[in-house]
Amino acid sequence: MRDRVGQVRVVAVVAAVVLALLGACTGSPQPPGPQRPTEPVAPLGQALAAALTEGSLADVPVDDPERAAAGLTEILRGMDGLRPEVTAGQARPAGEMVDVPLHLVWQLGTQQWTYDTVATFQPQAGAWVLRWDPTVLHPELTATTRLVHQREAAKRGRILGADNIPLADLLPVVRLGIDKSRMDADASTASAARLAQTLDLDVERYVARVRAAGEKAFVEAIVLRGRGEGVPDEFYDIPGALLLRDEWVLSTRRGRAEAVIGTVGDATAERVAESEGRIVGGDRVGLTGLQLRYDEQLRGVAGHTVSLASRGPANTPGASPSPSAPEASPSTSTEPRPLVLVDPRPGTDLVVSLDAVLQDRAEAVIAEHPSATAMAVVQPSTGAVLVLATNPAAEGQALANTGRFPPGSTFKVATALALLRAGMTAETALECSEFITVHGRRFKNYTDFPRDRLGTMTLRDAIATSCNTALISQHARLDGPQLREAAASLGVGVDHDSGFPAFYGSVPDPVDLVGLAAAEIGQGTVEASPMAMAGLTASVATGRTVVPWLVESAEKPTPSGKPLTAGEAAALQSMMRAVVTSGTGRTLSSVAVGAKSGTAEYGTENPPRTHAWMIAYTDDDLAVAVMIHDGQSGSGDAAPLIKEFLA
Template identity: 45%
Template structure:
């Protein structure tokens, strides 16, 4: 063996050992971007970062709130640390951090420290801070030296964290002149307070209260019996005026005041405004941290669509507070102290939703429809700007707002649009038309409505055809119209064009067609033509205003018409013809009340004797109204009286 070569190798090895000792025992640092959940294959080896597995376990424990499995110094270190962490986090409402460790810093003597960057998402806001954990090496294993300051650097053994969340009041929905249509009001829960009632009376009191409130006695009694011995079991939530006087005569009954979001009456514009109630699991999940269990959120209608605007954002604070009955260790310098705010985010108040509804008009329309048994609707529009003043449905409609998104054949009220299409073809109110008893189009026979006066059959003006609602005259005019003339005329009156008005709305459908039978039926508002009562109120408002008027409800969503505008001549012709409906036609019942009008009766369903929708649209310079009864006799006999009563 070459001794010189052997000596050279020894020098090289000695230099390598010396260079290694110059590092002061500090192991190579892991990649700072390494985070919880990194796979073992991408982690540094145990030899290069010996405390890494302990740090990963600590990170997981802080992120989940469970320290089981984290190597802790002392006996019983792990169980004591887990108990301490549970105490510290007991007031945090389940909030947990995302923890990212910095590279471990190693020192002589088997000691190391690691910086922990912690991020809490509190109400959608980031609370970020850095704490430090100390590690000790025992044999081949690294263990955490547990201290409350690992959770937050300001914590000690007699302090803990508390999260405080305060909701702002829900903003109101307001109508014309700032009148509150739906706002926070006092509500009252009526129920059985078991704590103040002898157990032998629980069942009898529950049954008596259920009978008084007319709720399911069997179900409520089961709830009362199944609740805790000190529970208050609510039966129903009512307004103060709805609390039965006899309720307090039942043993154990209590009335609890709460806050609810209510309209002036239980039924007021319910289909439009919607309801507010406790958040569902789905709403909590989709709430992006803004919606918590127990929060009141919009469940339907405008309350749901504009929920985020109305509820605002909660105030959030994280406080460091003294633990209850805290006793510092003998060698501790910790002392009780006032609550200290570690994080705070101000509340953002909800913003009111401004509607065009007039409180008095809406209540009056609902009062008129309250007496109607079938589904019925009424929409009142201001012609000058299209603002919806009232949009009501009868009790039979439930929470379905058929007034603004119902799809109905408009019947003869649509003849106003057909008249406009004919005027655009060069006709006028005085153009003669043939009003025959029947008319056959490609094998399909059409007739006039059952009560059409036989004395009026024959030649008459277009104005008289509209006033008397002669079907055959309009069907006979269909060949004069191109396939898109009806849809274009309807669009100029706000029918058949979609508009985004901030709430569910159906403005109608007028398909183009070359089919002579369908085109003929379309001219009298049957066939393939559909419209909502809201859209037909817009038609009446357009004639009144002399320009396309689109009904709208939500402030900031007033639409701009998309169709060709009405000319002065077109508007004048339509006003003249609709005025004749009142002065000498089927709308004579509104004489002295409305300026112009149009009745409508639309057949639907099959059979030898189909059912009919009863329609009426009417206008003055100040107001336009559409009334529709889903199953009625005729426009003049069923819908007209509703408008007359509303205006009385």
């Protein structure tokens, strides 16, 4: 009996042990885990990609929205507004969670920085939510680090002239202005007025700019070349006046070819918006002239660095560590570590044909003339533009290459070519009368035409003396197309895109015989720039069509006019030679082989106002044109300037 009871007890103990083991294997009843959401994760991955591209998690369900929003803001605050383009891949299970691979592309100027990360979604309250982790933005980010972008502007290319002499380069300057952070508002106004008076600026305008600027702003008044040698002593006594040293791209000599070369300055908001990220606020870009036309080439490509840097103090918003984010190492939290480097690519120099010595000489010759004056010089043998000069009275307008003016009697060279092609020779006799009437319109010679030269003369003498009536008397021999073709043979009246702002002239068909008569003497609707007329002069000098060009790398313009024959060239050369031997250009006989004067009427005043022209070529490969706005006569006003230039 006792044995049986003992056996029962043993069985009971064994059963208890077995039950205990079974309980240990199956587990005691536990609270149910998070229910796996039924909705797909893919749409959330797409939403996250769009949200990161926009830089906001507002539309994405997150485990800790406040921490995630603060963390994202902190990570991106040093990225200068850059945002990645993010695309989501195929979601894949990861235990109770789901991973979504992300592909990030950052546009750094013209180059891209790309890499992959993973976003994890976890169940929460019956739905999928993003498990926030800084590694969503970059695999090496932690709860205490962020991304920092630095942009390095490229060194701007130079503009080089003949013999690679720099015409525009990076030069030292000083920027003078008022630093409002050094004083209160009332004091800054008084200092602004003193500074404007000291620098001879518009006091009212500068004071208004200082008042409108922020309380900590530096308000620039003027930029001076050099390292401060020309700063007035009074400047240093003005409270709040500040001198900042800098470098700017400038003409290597003040004013040298500035209307053509152009200027460089701060990019406008419009330029920034149009650049698709290539230009940012604060960049210096070409504003006018060649600096604008070739800005992309000269500006180069900026460099970029993105570094892993410390967020700062440990209590930075959003910096509390996530379960999988390791703490930043001491080196990461103190020294930024580059993740990607894109070196800047310097701008490429622009080479032009301007000759610095001749350009300086031309500008010095015309500088003091009270009226707007322009001079252009072309090399007949090559067509290279050697000089494009304007004086201060031109107020920065590129009149030498873009001016549109009636060329007056200088255009008679083209008319003479048209008459040669119509059957005349340099010896053909013409009648030079005091007046001539065409369809009711009376034409006359220029005011000082010598009366003793009236009467019968050759075509050569008509060009030499610049007799209007002699040429107009032959209007029945010509029509508009003939005149236009002759001009094109001398490089005038045909447009070309030769890589720089240029007006090659316009010779439209006249509407009637009166218009044709006016066109024959360079009036009416005929227009040209000094450069175009220098090209005409070069064509006569070399005996072939010359179309001026300036930029070495640009495609050279191709002549489209009927080629000059040897006989035509010789006849035109004899006519222009007669101008300096016995005609209106005798003052140039010591410096020029051939020339032609011109006076062009314009406007509606009575008597009309006039432009003064003179063109000339030499035996040492120079063709020159000068135009004086509001000049009295080519021989009296323009010729002396050419003589001084060529002497």
